[in-house]
Amino acid sequence: MLLLMEHGRRRRSAVHNSEYQRLLKRLREARIRAGLTQVEVARALGRPQSYVTKCELGERRIDPIDLQRFARLYRKPLSYFLPSASDS
Numbered sequence: 001m002l003l004l005m006e007h008g009r010r011r012r013s014a015v016h017n018s019e020y021q022r023l024l025k026r027l028r029e030a031r032i033r034a035g036l037t038q039v040e041v042a043r044a045l046g047r048p049q050s051y052v053t054k055c056e057l058g059e060r061r062i063d064p065i066d067l068q069r070f071a072r073l074y075r076k077p078l079s080y081f082l083p084s085a086s087d088s
Contacts, residue, residue, distance in 0.1 A: 019083045020058065023067075026081050028056045030074040044073055 031041055031052075038052040045051070045066075054060035055070075062070070071078045 022083060023062070023081050024056060024058050027062070027070060030070070030076050030080065031056075034074045036073070041070075041073060045069055 031038070036044075038056075039049050042049040042052045051060065055062050055066070067081060068078060071081060
């Protein structure tokens with residue numbers, strides 16, 4: 001996904017940066033390690049299954065509150081999904 005910037009220049013969406021890709025990978029891994037299906041996660045969050053799919057694929061941006069809900073459900077600290085200082 002490309003976003004148009006001032007003066008006609010384009011930049012890649014944040015969804016494509018390595019930190020966000022890491023978050024998406026960890027989100028899916030955490031769900032699988034928790035032994036949950038997308039359907040089960042969706043039910044627990046009160047959302048449709050497509051919401052979980054889109055979050056995991058990067059088709060829907062994950063806001064901090066939703067990330068906290070995923071973390072709680074998967075029994076992971078929020079920091080598990082975020083880049084550490086050593087990742088910079």
